Amino acid sequence: xxxxxxxxxxxxxxxxxxxxxxxxxxxxxxxxxxxxxxxxxxxxxxxxxxxxxxxxxxxxxxxxxxxxxxxxxxxxxxxxxxxxxxxxxxxxxxxxxxxxxxxxxxxxxxxxxxxxxxxxxxxxxxxxxxxxxxxxxxxxxxxxxxxxxxxxxxxxxxxxxxxxxxxxxxxxxxxxxxxxxxxxxxxxxxxxxxxxxxxxxxxxxxxxxxxxxxxxxxxxxxxxxxxxxxxxxxxxxxxxxxxxxxxxxxxxxxxxxxxxxxxx
Amino acid sequence: xxxxxxxxxxxxxxxxxxxxxxxxxxxxxxxxxxxxxxxxxxxxxxxxxxxxxxxxxxxxxxxxxxxxxxxxxxxxxxxxxxxxxxxxxxxxxxxxxxxxxxxxxxxxxxxxxxxxxxxxxxxxxxxxxxxxxxxxxxxxxxxxxxxxxxxxxxxxxxxxxxxxxxxxxxxxxxxxxxxxxxxxxxxxxxxxxxxxxxxxxxxxxxxxxxxxxxxxxxxxxxxxxxxxxxxxxxxxxxxxxxxxxxxxxxxxxxxxxxxxxxxx
Numbered sequence: 001x002x003x004x005x006x007x008x009x010x011x012x013x014x015x016x017x018x019x020x021x022x023x024x025x026x027x028x029x030x031x032x033x034x035x036x037x038x039x040x041x042x043x044x045x046x047x048x049x050x051x052x053x054x055x056x057x058x059x060x061x062x063x064x065x066x067x068x069x070x071x072x073x074x075x076x077x078x079x080x081x082x083x084x085x086x087x088x089x090x091x092x093x094x095x096x097x098x099x100x101x102x103x104x105x106x107x108x109x110x111x112x113x114x115x116x117x118x119x120x121x122x123x124x125x126x127x128x129x130x131x132x133x134x135x136x137x138x139x140x141x142x143x144x145x146x147x148x149x150x151x152x153x154x155x156x157x158x159x160x161x162x163x164x165x166x167x168x169x170x171x172x173x174x175x176x177x178x179x180x181x182x183x184x185x186x187x188x189x190x191x192x193x194x195x196x197x198x199x200x201x202x203x204x205x206x207x208x209x210x211x212x213x214x215x216x217x218x219x220x221x222x223x224x225x226x227x228x229x230x231x232x233x234x235x236x237x238x239x240x241x242x243x244x245x246x247x248x249x250x251x252x253x254x255x256x257x258x259x260x261x262x263x264x
Numbered sequence: 265x266x267x268x269x270x271x272x273x274x275x276x277x278x279x280x281x282x283x284x285x286x287x288x289x290x291x292x293x294x295x296x297x298x299x300x301x302x303x304x305x306x307x308x309x310x311x312x313x314x315x316x317x318x319x320x321x322x323x324x325x326x327x328x329x330x331x332x333x334x335x336x337x338x339x340x341x342x343x344x345x346x347x348x349x350x351x352x353x354x355x356x357x358x359x360x361x362x363x364x365x366x367x368x369x370x371x372x373x374x375x376x377x378x379x380x381x382x383x384x385x386x387x388x389x390x391x392x393x394x395x396x397x398x399x400x401x402x403x404x405x406x407x408x409x410x411x412x413x414x415x416x417x418x419x420x421x422x423x424x425x426x427x428x429x430x431x432x433x434x435x436x437x438x439x440x441x442x443x444x445x446x447x448x449x450x451x452x453x454x455x456x457x458x459x460x461x462x463x464x465x466x467x468x469x470x471x472x473x474x475x476x477x478x479x480x481x482x483x484x485x486x487x488x489x490x491x492x493x494x495x496x497x498x499x500x501x502x503x504x505x506x507x508x509x510x511x512x513x514x515x516x517x518x519x520x521x522x523x524x525x526x527x528x
Contacts, residue, residue: 021489080498102499121467123475123489128482136467162467171461172468174503178513179454179468180475181490182520183447188484188527190443197435203385203400203426204436204443205480211387211444212476216469218392220452225285225387226445234344235366239438248523249442255516256446263452 012153015039015066016057017085018076019047022099022120026076026157029132031055033156038070063088071095072153074118079103086111095149101173104166105140114146118154119169123180136160138169189249221263228260276417279303279330280321281349282340283311286363286384290340290421293396295319297420302334327352335359336417338382343367350375359413365437368430369404378410382418383433387444400424402433453513485527492524 014035016027019042031037037057042048048059060066063085066073072095075085082098086108089096096112101119108115119138122130137154139161141147154161164172187208191201214223227235236257243250278299280291283306295301301321306312312323324330327349330337336359339349346362350372353360360376365383372379383402386394401418403425405411418425428436451472455465478487491499500521507514 079496102502122471123478123487128478128487134470136470138467160470162464164463168461168463170502171458171463171506174506175454175458175463175465175468176471177490177492177503178457178517179451180471181488181492181524182450182517183472184475184479184484184488185492185520185524185527186446186450187443187479188488189523190439191479191484193442194435194439197432199428199432199435199439200426201439203402204439206398206400206424207386207440207444208447208476208479211448212472214387214392215448215451215455215472220448220455223387223392224445224448224452226441228441228445228449232343238366238434239441242435242438248519252519252523253442253446255512255519256449259453259512259516260445260449263449 012036012072013038013070014072014074015041015070016051016074016076017041017063017066017089018074019044019051020076020078023074023076024051025130025132026074026099026120027051027055027057029130029157032132035153035156038067041066068094072097072149074099075108083107095146097150101138101176102170105142106166109142112142114142114149116141116146116150117166117169118150119173120158121172121176123176123184132157133159136162138172139163140166140169189252193243193246193249224260224263226260228257231261276300276336277302277334278336278338279305279334280315280338280340281305281327281330281353282338283308283315284340284342287338287340288315289394289396290338290363290382290384291315291319291321293394293421296396299417299420302331305330332358336361336413338363339372347371359410361414365402365440366434369406370430373406376406378406378413380405380410380414381430381433382414383437384422385436385440387440387448396421397423400426402436403427404430404433453516457507457510457513488524488527490524492521495525 012035014037016023037055039058039060040048040052041060045061048061052059074097075082076099077085079100079102082103092112096108096115097118099118105117117140120135121138122135135158137158139154141150194201240250276299278301280287301319303322303324304312304316305324309325312325316323339346339362341349343364343366346367356376360372360379361382363382369381381404384399385402386399399422401422403418405414458465504514
């Protein structure tokens with residue numbers, strides 16, 4: 001009988017270092033793609049157990065016990081801990097990856113000759129299901145051999161593969177913070193303000209969806225609407241009045257409106 | 265032969281005052297719903313003609329020629345011109361409506377005993393098709409009789425009908441500016457920044473969509489992600505560095521991050 005199992009799958013054993021949002025979703029996606037997750041490391045053993053549970057991985061809370069028998073080690077911990085974890089691993093001939101938008105590939109190079117980055121460009125919350133096949137993966141590699149192996153792994157997760165250098169990846173991360181994290185904060189301000197005024201925030205949902213949708217087909221500058229782009233000082237003044245009990249929101253309103261008014 | 269035409273339709277002749285984004289989409293939606301648009305007014309005759317063309321309406325550019333034979337007069341002009349148009353019409357026993365989020369119903373009352381507001385809560389760009397049946401309509405009425413007639417008309421356009429007073433409608437408009445106009449501006453900044461850095465803005469599109477989508481099921485505060493909510497000063501500092509050639513974006517980044525860091 002001919003085995004239908006891809007030999008690549010059989011060979012690729014993975015260790016996940018981290019148990020946060022990215023580590024969690026990545027682990028599930030890798031498992032789903034057929035990879036064997038050998039170990040899950042977290043400084044908090046309960047977290048490691050929670051993630052390792054049910055996927056047949058060993059939970060560990062001490063880097064000393066990391067196996068040297070896996071093929072790929074994926075560091076998905078907080079940015080400031082990546083270098084330290086890489087240094088402790090000392091796995092020179094294994095594939096060593098991190099998943100951060102902001103950390104240079106260089107931090108891994110002293111610790112492995114086959115290193116790289118898989119940065120999933122998505123807003124990842126632990127408790128919200130994530131379809132990894134729709135997540136763009138931003139890749140970087142230390143060399144061409146490593147590239148082939150990482151590309152192979154990445155394509156099992158998502159067809160949306162893009163290669164960028166560390167500087168570009170950092171820019172992309174900053175772009176994501178501006179376009180997404182900050183937009184979400186504006187949603188939060190609108191939510192809190194409307195709730196104060198006994199108005200249903202839910203009414204804004206179609207509008208928010210349409211605003212986000214429009215940029216799929218238009219340059220955002222070309223579809224800017226609202227009082228600021230019309231330079232409607234009367235409305236702007238009224239809005240600033242309505243926000244007078246929230247000086248921080250008022251300051252933001254002024255700054256954003258000034259930016260919009262002067263951009264064109 | 266029994267006519268299948270709703271007698272209400274036969275009676276409701278409409279005059280549209282204005283030729284901007286709201287006037288345009290509302291005119292097409294009313295026409296599609298079976299209403300007869302008698303006239304389209306714009307100070308710019310070419311604009312009036314453009315909109316009146318093909319829907320069998322008379323284009324006019326002088327309020328002196330407004331027919332007194334219609335049933336409903338919808339003022340969809342710039343906020344600051346609404347009172348002036350209403351005053352010129354002097355149609356005391358006709359239904360007089362405006363479509364603004366920010367203007368009080370009171371400005372219409374001296375000119376008609378049957379007045380009201382239909383505020384379509386959507387980001388409306390002239391050249392982007394709009395499905396009015398998905399647009400929440402925020403209604404206000406001068407009295408109960410008028411309410412029945414306006415509700416009837418509004419329901420022909422959209423099932424998403426909400427009654428709010430003028431103060432609440434203004435709050436909703438401000439909420440929409442914050443959540444939508446300002447988010448779009450953040451998209452524009454991200455677009456321009458990434459283009460400068462030779463990175464494809466298109467990569468952010470799934471992320472932007474997911475960010476907007478998350479608030480359908482979550483309070484925005486509960487799904488805030490990014491360096492500011494983690495109080496990751498190292499990343500924040502790097503991002504401010506990357507924005508150093510754009511002091512206005514840098515200032516916005518700082519203010520938004522401070523707001524996010526201090527909200528929880």
